[in-house]
Amino acid sequence: MITPEQKTLVQTTWAQVVPISETAAELFYNRLFEMDPSLRPLFTSDIKEQGKKLMQMITIAVRGLDHLDEIVPAVQALGRRHVAYGVTDAHYDTVAGALLWTLEKGLGDAYTPEVAEAWTATYTLLADVMKAAAKEPTA
Template sequence: MTERQILLVKNSWSYVVINSQEAGELFYNRLFEVAPAVRSMFKHDQKEQARKLMNMVTLIVTKLQKLDDIMNEIKQLAQRHGKYGAQPQHYKVVGECLLWTLEQGLGDKWNDELQEAWTTVYITLSAAMIKGQLAAA
């Protein structure tokens, strides 16, 4: 991740946070639409799940310049996901749904450079989560 990509992600996330509950629900609606088989992994209320997602993404975005500070939390999150039944191949569809949600929420602020920045962040984090999940298996 470049400093510019980090800045782009942080700046764009500030717009998403304004409607974070709506963004979280939009994400899960999209996820369950494109990957209905994963719905059974989510036992909690969707609004609560959306809140947890937005809180975690907010934490990650605020720590992008110091990801090492939260890598233990990322590994623990990955291990919990593994217990719920998440598989490494699920991360791809989750990333696609996250990018779709951001594009919907940011509207005309969304562009190729922003998409590349978010993609880079997601690939970095999902790789760490997959590694953490596989190490715990």
């Protein structure tokens, strides 16, 4: 679970990233593919368009932290869809690393140890929901 303070940190720092979302998306994917080049083939669509979708998804998730119960079904569905894309549990760790690195670059001095901890807790919570849903038997 994330604390109310962590939720606030995630929401306020994400508001600082949104104006540079296109650059942040580019940084994220460059870092992701640098960390694990084998992930590149999983992204078959236009990477700029994929970046927009990523930023929109994170925005929805960050806003939804006030009402986690309402976003859990969508997060679960996302986890189930990722199975079809070839995503494994190990990929979530790589994504976490790329996301935190991107936030550090995008936020600069605002990326404090507390912010890093808040984002790590939030990402872990959402990734765990996705991974659990991915393991559920399909109907």
